[in-house]
Amino acid sequence: MEPLVRVPVAPGAHFHLPPALEGLRRLAYNLWWSWHPRTRILFSRIDAAAWARYRNPVPLLQGPVQWDQLLDNPAFLAEYDDLLREFDAYMANGTDHWFARHHGEALDGPIAYFCAEYGFHESLGIYSGGLGVLAGDHMKTASDMALPLVGVGLLYRKGYFRQTIDADGHQEHAYPDYELARLPILRALDRLGQPLTVRVQLPGRELFAAVWVVQVGRVPVMLLDTDVPDNDDSDRPITHMLYVRGREMRLHQELVLGVGGVRALRALGLDPAVWHLNEGHSAFLLAERARELVAAGTPLNRAWPEIRRNSVFTIHTPVSAGNERFDGDLVRRVAGPLLDGDGRPGTGGVPMAAVLDLGRGVDEDPSQFDMTAFSLRLTTGANAVSQLHGHTANATWQGVMPHDILGITNGVHTPSWVGQPVRDALERWTNADLDLMDDQPAEGRFWERVDKVPTRELWEAHQRQKLELAIFARGRLRSQFARHGEAPSTLEELEEILDPSILTIGFARRFATYKRASLLFSDLDRLARLVWDPDRPVQFIFAGKAHPADRPGQGVIQDIFGRSRGSKLRNRVFILEDYDIRIARFLVQGVDVWLNNPRRPLEASGTSGMKAAANGIVNVSVLDGWWDEGWTGDNGWAIGGRETSPDEGAQDWADAQDLYRILEQELVPAYYERDAQGFPARWTQLMRNSIASTIWRFSTTRMLHEYVERLYVPAARAAAEPEPAPAEAG
Structure with a gap:
């Protein structure tokens, strides 16, 4: 093949x-x-x-x-x-896979997938969190399914920041300096066999971007890099850091991603059948494609509908305030020479006035350019990342979009996240094949046979993963506390912490304030009684970063760190620094319970709970994002209900009380209940239910089936239809 x-x-x-x-x-x-x-x-x-x-x-x-x-x-x-x-x-191989058999003739070119970050593995730090890890899982699954897909992103030589937490709980930021020769990436070559470089016109100068390739199974992902000798020293850092704070630098990055990404594909002779924008960071690809058509003789009023026909968009944030916006004057100044044109080849034909008008947000503020609004207006299909998010997004963007926003719930790449002991148990007792979930006949639906896994075997597999987490976390905490100057006796204590026999609850995600990481600490005395119960103790592990510009989020980290070192919770509550894919793997495989308590409905989806559930970890979560549809009543617990109070303080208090009630009256007793053989039969049934209800339904395989049938194939068919009559130019 x-x-x-x-x-x-x-x-x-x-x-x-x-x-x-x-x-x-x-x-x-x-x-x-x-x-x-x-x-x-x-x-x-x-x-x-x-x-x-x-x-x-x-x-x-x-x-x-x-x-x-x-x-x-x-x-x-x-x-x-x-x-x-x-x-x-x-x-x-690949011709016998689901896509090739069912839709192999539907696309006459690849799917071009644009994203600002990709989380493939901890050794390639060009991701920050959920969006990037989802994009990485999307690429891996596209490879497993033999989808004709090419990814486009940016190569951040300094990545996203590495987090340390000092002895006072302050988050500190350090940016690595990656040596490209030591990364699993290769330099792309043009059709003449020379290193591929693309140009993007900026005010008064040309910006050059080298193109690198990460090969993800069958899927190439192209990464653009402005740190090349052809650029001025002031332009070389444009692609250095992911989610850089400066708005003008961020705008330059997104021009490189959108415009440079299109030009890289063209330079390689690739003609995508479908263009997928994963979030609005790559929205300028739409303007560049319109510029190409105008340069080839298509009137602008025909170019916009032409690019719309085979472009699709995924939105990841529930409210308009969370979407990427730039000052209109800044966009005009930076992108104007490229789109308005300044006489140089490769510029002009797309007036900035038209671009800014298409980028008006829901508030109709003409001084702001909203990347999400621009993307919604110029794509034929769009999706939110959970069913609840779909309802929220449609309400938020009503009047902006020319079509409904679909609900296609996120998923996870199961082979990347299920621990080996649990995977072995599933293979042995259900004939599971996590590497080939893409076209399962009735006899292959192993998730319907999870009840066949014996209690003892499932529990021992989980306990092995839990022990691995404990050993890993002790080492990380020892290094962390040694750097703080803790005494040898304190470091020695760490050998006894995180006893695998104790109920362990994990909370790991970005420390944005709406995620309410501190909700658990609403009543310290009550929490202390819970964790120090002599017969049924509980321990908590936290991890996560706050963006360098997010001072309130950093304050949450400091608060939790301080409480974890205080007398009431010391050695029962821990916070691991520098949360990354590796730490995430240990946590979603090794805790007993996954806790998530965002302020509903601000969590678009969330995928860490899906990863945990696939390992048999029991979720306890607010009914937001994916859990609103994932909770079945017998696979975990729901905090609160679906009605929310406009008074945030009152809602926080109510949710905290319900969380304490669940822990004290239901969850902790269920975990410590043992059968005659000494095993937690009731708890392991919860684990089986967790796996059975999520491992397919919240996989990226199921997710990509939906993308293919609800977005990719319809967009490709729309592009193949005869062009509609153009609207009259106004």
């Missing part, structure tokens, strides 16, 4: 491999390894210390390796051969 979408690339970093192991290079430069555990184990066998340090095969293979020992190891060579065959078969 030919590659679904082929982007030519230059060779990677130079490192020597024995000829018999040359296939390791292919494995290292394809993130397929990030969701196939046997491949990661193979790399760790080459050099366990280097793998533990980097968690990335490229610097591991660049270092000194005892190849002679490996070449004399039959077990290693057999595993290498087996994995390489499996990888090559994966890359060559």
Whole structure:
């Protein structure tokens, strides 16, 4: 099978491999390894210390390796051969998958997916949180389903900030400086075999962006990078940092993403059948496509409907205030030379007055350019990321959009998030194949057979994942507290914390104030009685970052850290710093309960609870986002109800009281109840219900089935229809 979408690339970093192991290079430069555990184990066998340090095969293979020992190891060579065959078969296969069989003729080109961030693996830090991790899961699942898709994003050489929390609880920010030669990325080549660079016209100058490629299984993801010698020193940092604070710098980033992304695709000869904007950050791709049509002779009043026909948009924020907006004068000054035109090739034809008019938000403020409003007006289909969010979004954007916003609930890439012990149990007792969920006949619907997993086996698999979390968290806390100057006796205490026999509740997400991370601490005395109950103790683990500009969110972190070190809660409440994909994996696999208590209806979806549920973790959440449709009554608990008070203080108090009630009267007793054999039969049934009700329904496989049938195929068909008669120019 030919590659679904082929982007030519230059060779990677130079490192020597024995000829018999040359296939390791292919494995290292394809993130397929990030969701196939046997491949990661193979790399760790080459050099366990280097793998533990980097968690990335490229610097591991660049270092000194005892190849002679490996070449004399039959077990290693057999595993290498087996994995390489499996990888090559994966890359060559795909014609028998669901998309190819049901919709293979529907698209005459790839789907181009634009997003400002991608979370594939902790070793490639070009993500901040949920949006990026969802985009990464979208790419992995598109690969597993053999969808013809190409991703477009930005290469942040300094990534998103690394978080430390000082001894007073203050969040501190440090930006890494990634050495590209040590990352699993390759330089894209143009059709002449030269390194691909695209240009974007800015006021008085040309901006150059190099194009890199991350290969995610079958899916290439192109990343644009402005830190190249052709640019002025003042322009090279444009793509350095994700979600940079400065509004003008952010606008430059989004011009590079939208305009530069279109030009990179064109330079490679790729003609997408569908253009997918994941959030409004890439909205300028719509203006660039209109500019292309006008330059080819299409009147502007025909160009807008033409680009609309095969463009789709995903909105991720429930209220208009949370969407990306820029001052109109700033947009006119920065984008005007490109869109209005200043006589240079590749500019002009799209008057800024028309662009700004299409970007009017729900408040009709002519001084603001709303990227979401612009995207909604110029796409043929749009979706929210849960059913509740769909209702909220339609109410918010009524009058702006020319169509209803669909509800396509988010999902997670199950192979990336289910822990190996639980996965082994599912495979053994239900014949689950998490790598092939894309077209399950009746006998393959393993989630309908989860009740077959014995109580003892499910509980022991969970306890193993819980022990792994405890060991990992103790090490992270030891490093954290040692940096604070804690005494050796305090560090020694950490060996006894996070006892796996104690009910463990996790809370991990961005520390925005509406997520109410401090709700649990509304009544400290009541909470202290709960956690220190001599017969049924409870412990809590928190993790998450606040944006560097979000002072109130940072205040929440400081407050929780302070309480965790106070006498009432010390050694029962913990906060882990520098939340990333790796910490997330340990948490969603290893806690007993996943807590989420946002202020309804401000959580568009949330996916961390889905990841936890797929591992049998029980959710306790406000009925917001995905949990509003995911809660079945027997797979977890709902905090409060679906009616909310306009008085936020009163709502917070009511939700806190209900949370305490659930914990004290229902959840804690259920967890500690044991059967005659000493196992928590009632609790493990909750775990089974959690898995059965979520592992398919909230997977990215189900999600992509919906994207294909409700957005991608309809958009491709609309683009193939005869053009409608143009409206009269006004």
